[in-house]
Every structure is written in C-alpha cells, then in structure tokens.
Amino acid sequence: MQEKGSISIHTENIFPIIKKFLYSDHEIFLRELVSNAVDATQKLKSLGQLGEFKGELGELKVKVSVDKEARTITISDRGLGMTAEEIKKYINQIAFSGATEFVEKYKEKDAAAKDQIIGQFGLGFYSAFMVAKEVEIFSKSYKDDTEGAHWVCDGSTEFSLETTDKADRGTDVVLHVAEDSDEFLEAARLKGILNKYCKFLPVEIEFEGEVINQTAPIWTKQPSELTDEDYVKFYQELYPFSEPPLFWIHLNVDYPFNLTGILYFPKVKDELQFQRNKIQLYSRQVFITDEVKDVVPEFLMLLHGVIDSPDIPLNVSRSFLQADANVRKINTYITKKVADKLAELYRKDRAGFEEKWSDIGLFVKYGMLSDEKFYDKAKDFALVQNTASKYFTLPEYQEFIQANQKDKNDQTVVLYTSDPEAQHAYVQSATERGYDVLKLDAVLDPHFIGQLEQKLEKTTFKRVDADTVSKLIEKDEATESVLSEDDKTKLQDVFKQAISNEHMHVQVEALSPQDAPVIITLPEFMRRMKDMQRVGGGGGMQMFGSLPDSYTVSVNANHPVAQRVLQAEGEAGSTLARQAFDLALLAQGLLKGEALTAFVKRSADLLAAE
Numbered sequence: 001m002q003e004k005g006s007i008s009i010h011t012e013n014i015f016p017i018i019k020k021f022l023y024s025d026h027e028i029f030l031r032e033l034v035s036n037a038v039d040a041t042q043k044l045k046s047l048g049q050l051g052e053f054k055g056e057l058g059e060l061k062v063k064v065s066v067d068k069e070a071r072t073i074t075i076s077d078r079g080l081g082m083t084a085e086e087i088k089k090y091i092n093q094i095a096f097s098g099a100t101e102f103v104e105k106y107k108e109k110d111a112a113a114k115d116q117i118i119g120q121f122g123l124g125f126y127s128a129f130m131v132a133k134e135v136e137i138f139s140k141s142y143k144d145d146t147e148g149a150h151w152v153c154d155g156s157t158e159f160s161l162e163t164t165d166k167a168d169r170g171t172d173v174v175l176h177v178a179e180d181s182d183e184f185l186e187a188a189r190l191k192g193i194l195n196k197y198c199k200f201l202p203v204e205i206e207f208e209g210e211v212i213n214q215t216a217p218i219w220t221k222q223p224s225e226l227t228d229e230d231y232v233k234f235y236q237e238l239y240p241f242s243e244p245p246l247f248w249i250h251l252n253v254d255y256p257f258n259l260t261g262i263l264y265f266p267k268v269k270d271e272l273q274f275q276r277n278k279i280q281l282y283s284r285q286v287f288i289t290d291e292v293k294d295v296v297p298e299f300l301m302l303l304h305g306v307i308d309s310p311d312i313p314l315n316v317s318r319s320f321l322q323a324d325a326n327v328r329k330i331n332t333y334i335t336k337k338v339a340d341k342l343a344e345l346y347r348k349d350r351a352g353f354e355e356k357w358s359d360i361g362l363f364v365k366y367g368m369l370s371d372e373k374f375y376d377k378a379k380d381f382a383l384v385q386n387t388a389s390k391y392f393t394l395p396e397y398q399e400f401i402q403a404n405q406k407d408k409n410d411q412t413v414v415l416y417t418s419d420p421e422a423q424h425a426y427v428q429s430a431t432e433r434g435y436d437v438l439k440l441d442a443v444l445d446p447h448f449i450g451q452l453e454q455k456l457e458k459t460t461f462k463r464v465d466a467d468t469v470s471k472l473i474e475k476d477e478a479t480e481s482v483l484s485e486d487d488k489t490k491l492q493d494v495f496k497q498a499i500s501n502e503h504m505h506v507q508v509e510a511l512s513p514q515d516a517p518v519i520i521t522l523p524e525f526m527r528r529m530k531d532m533q534r535v536g537g538g539g540g541m542q543m544f545g546s547l548p549d550s551y552t553v554s555v556n557a558n559h560p561v562a563q564r565v566l567q568a569e570g571e572a573g574s575t576l577a578r579q580a581f582d583l584a585l586l587a588q589g590l591l592k593g594e595a596l597t598a599f600v601k602r603s604a605d606l607l608a609a610e
C-alpha cells in the first residue's frame with residue numbers, strides 16, 4: 001500500500017516560516033524529538049502496568065545517532081509506536097495543528113512580538129524541519145497484527161505513507177539534514193544539545209554508545225531518601241567549580257499545581273556571581289530554560305537550582321505567563337517555602353544562622369524590600385549587627401536600645417555606621433556616650449533603613465556622623481556654654497574666615513569638653529539622598545546627587561581650644577582654627593591633596609613652636 005496525500009492546512013508556506021523565523025532556537029528540534037521518544041516509551045510502560053500491553057518491554061533506551069556521510073540524524077525508541085492510521089492522525093493532523101497555530105499567531109504580530117512568540121513556542125514534531133529538508137518516520141505499533149508504517153515528507157505540504165517491514169516495535173525518526181544545517185552533523189554539537197536539554201530525562205538516552213542522562217535526578221526523590229552529600233553533589237553537577245551551597249530547600253507540591261525542585265542558597269561573596277548560576281526550569285525533567293524571570297519571585301532569582309513543573313505554560317508569550325494563575329500561585333508558594341526554611345534555620349540553630357547571615361542577609365533584605373508577605377515573615381528573623389559584632393533580631397534590638405536611645409519626642413533613634421573604619425571617630429564618641437551603633441554597610445542598607453523607618457513605630461535612623469553626639473539623640477538637658485554670646489560670635493567669625501568655604505556652615509555649640517574641638521557632620525537628609533542616588537535611586541533623586549555636599553562645622557565652645565583661639569594674637573587664632581578644622585576633616589576622611597599637605601606642614605610648625 002502506498003498513499004500520497006496533502007497535509008490539509010490553509011497556510012501553504014508554513015515550512016519556510018518555521019525554518020526562517022525559529023532561527024535562534026534551531027537546536028530545540030532535538031529536545032522535541034527526544035521528548036516524543038521518551039513520552040512514547042513512558043506510555044508503553046504505563047500500558048504494561050495497566051495490563052493492556054502484555055509483551056516484553058525489553059530494553060527501552062532511546063538512541064540518538066548521526067551519520068555524517070549519509071547526512072542523517074536518527075532518533076529511535078522502543079515505545080508504543082504508531083500505525084499508519086495513527087501517523088495520519090497524530091503527525092499529519094495533530095502535530096500540524098500546533099505548527100499552524102504558530103504561523104497564524106505569528107502573522108498577526110509586529111516584529112517585536114514575533115521574537116517573543118518564537119522563543120516561547122514549542123513546535124513539537126515539526127521543529128524537525130528547522131534543520132531537515134526531508135523527514136522519514138519508520139514506526140511499528142505495540143499492538144498485535146499491525147504492519148510497520150513509513151512516512152516521508154520533504155518539507156512541502158505533500159507526504160507519502162506506505163507499509164514497511166519493521167521488525168521491532170517503536171519509532172525511528174530519520175532527519176535528512178539540510179545544507180544550511182551542517183553544524184548538526186557534528187557529534188560534539190549534538191552531544192552539547194543533549195547535555196543541555198536531556199540530561200535528566202526519565203528514560204535512558206544513548207548517544208555514541210554512552211548513556212548521557214540521569215533518569216532519576218534527586219529532585220524527583222523524597223527528601224527522606226537523600227543525604228546532605230546527595231544535595232551537595234547534585235549542586236556541583238549543576239554548577240561545576242562552585243563553592244558548596246549554604247543550604248537548600250526541597251520543593252514538592254502536587255496540589256493545586258504540580259511542582260518539584262531544589263533551590264539552593266549559594267555562598268556568594270561578590271554580587272557579580274549571582275548572574276552566572278541560574279535557576280533551571282524543567283517540565284517533566286526536560287530542560288526548558290534558565291530564564292525563570294516570571295516564574296520565580298525576583299528576589300529569589302539570586303538562588304540556584306532546579307524547578308520542575310508541567311503546570312507552567314511554556315508555549316505562550318511572556319505577558320500571558322505573568323497573568324497565569326498557576327504561575328502566580330507558584331510564586332507565592334516558593335516565597336513561603338523560602339521564608340519558612342529561613343525561620344526554621346533561625347529557630348533550630350541561632351548560632352549557625354548568625355554565621356550564615358553575611359551570605360544570606362542580602363537575600364533576606366532584598367526579599368523584605370520587594371515582597372510584603374516575605375517582610376512579614378522575615379521581620380522576626382532578619383538580623384542586624386552592631387559595631388561590637390553582636391547580632392540582634394529587630395525586636396531584640398529595639399528592646400536593647402529602648403532605655404537609652406529615646407529622644408525628647410519619644411522617638412527611638414537607631415544609630416548606624418555605613419563604614420566603621422572611616423567613621424571611627426564618630427562611632428567612638430557615640431559609644432563613649434553609652435549609645436549603641438549598628439553596622440549597616442551593605443549595598444541594600446540605605447533602602448532597608450528606609451523600609452524599617454516606615455514599618456517600625458516611632459523609630460528613626462541616623463548615621464553616626466549626621467550630627468554631633470549630643471544632637472544625634474536630642475534630650476531635654478542642654479550643656480551650658482562657658483562662652484558669652486559675644487565670644488561665640490567672635491569665635492564663629494574667626495573660624496568662618498579661617499575655613500572660607502561656602503559649603504561649610506560654621507556654628508558654635510556647647511558640647512562636652514571631652515568632645516573634639518571641631519566636629520564636621522553631614523546632615524542625615526542630605527546624605528541619604530546622595531546614598532539613594534548612588535545605589536540607583538535615579539529619577540527624582542538625580543538633583544540631590546549633583547548638589548555639592550553641605551557640611552555642618554560645629555565648633556565646641558566648651559573645649560579649651562575655643563579659649564585659645566579667642567585669646568590668640570594676630571594670625572595665631574586663625575592658624576589654630578584652621579588646624580582644629582583640619583583635624584575634624586581628617587576624622588571624616590575628607591582631608592586630601594593640597595589641604596593635607598598644608599596641614600602636615602602647619603602641624604610641624606606648631607610642634608616646632610611649642
């Protein structure tokens with residue numbers, strides 16, 4: 001029997017379109033054909049279990065081979081096979097409907113939308129025509145008394161179908177590779193594709209005499225069957241040469257959607273690494289993509305690992321994916337799981353949790369900033385560290401500073417440093433005053449501070465160098481000044497002249513005699529705007545970034561230096577004032593260049609004069 005026919009579609013030119021426009025994704029033809037072979041094998045196994053197939057299953061490997069001379073790639077399986085009728089139904093009609101739908105959608109869109117569709121569309125069997133000028137199917141059904149069938153199609157809408165002698169059950173798909181697709185005749189190229197997409201398929205895939213896949217990757221197993229070593233080993237298989245992960249979460253849901261996977265918390269020191277090891281998305285163990293943007297909440301993209309879900313629609317455009325109810329539920333589920341895991345680690349092993357904080361703090365803060373629900377869970381285990389390296393949770397810290405750091409308006413003032421080295425002098429005067437100072441020196445901390453101020457009641461944050469220590473937390477008691485009003489004005493004038501810089505606002509203040517003679521501070525508001533802009537606030541923040549810094553110079557009226565400046569004759573007062581000012585600049589890390597040279601010289605002169 002030989003039958004010739006015409007594949008009934010309205011779009012005559014489907015193949016040129018498939019071929020031309022799926023260009024960037026040509027390699028997926030192999031994923032599609034191998035997955036079909038695996039599906040056919042799995043179906044036969046199920047039929048065996050149901051008692052509908054009573055024969056021997058025998059060896060069920062899927063074999064991929066390439067013949068460079070003959071210019072063919074063959075994908076063979078020993079699955080359930082197809083009769084001629086089934087080929088007509090499944091290949092000529094069903095498989096084609098997918099391809100036709102693609103073309104229909106494709107034609108409607110403009111150029112930008114086309115790119116999206118191409119990336120998202122699984123074309124199934126017909127993707128073979130992206131690389132082949134002719135495709136043959138040799139198939140024999142598992143059903144008794146059926147003849148083998150041989151189907152040929154040259155990429156036009158014409159096909160031929162005839163009976164053939166095929167001894168073994170199953171399907172061979174033979175691709176006659178087109179001239180412009182020579183790369184796929186290279187064994188190394190095919191092996192690369194198989195490794196990328198088929199590494200964890202549930203049926204053995206053989207290529208060049210070797211099985212290339214693990215049929216039961218660990219995410220398909222129960223956590224109780226697995227040891228820590230198994231998880232670490234798998235991580236290193238996914239991301240060779242990476243440091244072992246800190247910990248992991250085994251995901252496993254079957255209702256209301258289906259999802260398994262393992263998410264690892266990587267050990268990362270530098271942030272650039274985040275991009276490299278991406279989460280891989282699988283659908284029934286077939287690799288789909290590592291662009292998981294809409295499936296995983298954004299802050300969790302910093303994690304690594306595998307997510308496997310047949311419920312994620314893969315063949316649709318991105319905007320549809322975002323709106324998909326399953327995808328939204330998956331997002332919520334993953335966020336909850338991650339928060340629960342962190343809460344458990346905190347509860348069970350506080351010391352271990354503190355040790356890991358430098359690695360996981362970034363995830364947690366990012367999560368708190370980007371997801372309200374995550375914030376609500378994380379607010380009880382997120383940690384802050386003070387300059388004495390002690391960790392506190394937020395409630396613990398509020399409790400800790402409660403008594404000492406309330407200002408006269410009943411606001412709790414959290415003091416922090418963004419650079420303990422550079423702001424050392426300020427940290428020291430705050431701690432000498434009995435205040436506690438937090439280390440908030442991470443990239444995200446300016447945003448984190450903003451969030452905490454909104455969330456925590458009656459709490460403000462101030463950087464230690466935002467004001468003189470007595471004004472950082474304003475109390476009712478004021479230190480008396482030993483200077484008369486006249487002397488204060490005089491002192492202010494001497495300093496103004498000695499400094500002569502319009503961005504330095506000189507004021508005379510009654511501070512403790514133990515404080516420095518001059519203290520330079522950058523008002524909290526001004527500095528925050530600049531910080532925000534630096535970490536990418538952009539937009540409206542831009543104008544603050546381009547403003548020059550505007551510092552406050554507080555001259556300590558109660559310091560002995562104030563008296564000496566007032567009593568000095570001629571130029572000496574100005575020299576002393578400049579010297580005291582430079583010392584303050586030095587403490588802020590602001591004394592540089594010519595000013596530093598002048599300071600060193602003046603210091604030497606002053607030493608010599610004593």
Ligand SMILES: Nc1ncnc2c1ncn2[C@@H]1O[C@H](COP(=O)(O)OP(=O)(O)OP(=O)(O)O)[C@@H](O)[C@H]1O
Nearest residue numbers: 036037040081082090091095122123124125126171
């Ligand atoms: N190796 C095979 N053995 C048995 N049947 C097959 C084989 N390859 C394809 N088929 C049949 O052809 C049909 C169409 O295949 P095609 O790959 O185009 O679509 P699909 O697998 O149903 O969906 P997808 O778009 O996800 O690939 C399959 O559903 C299956 O019934």
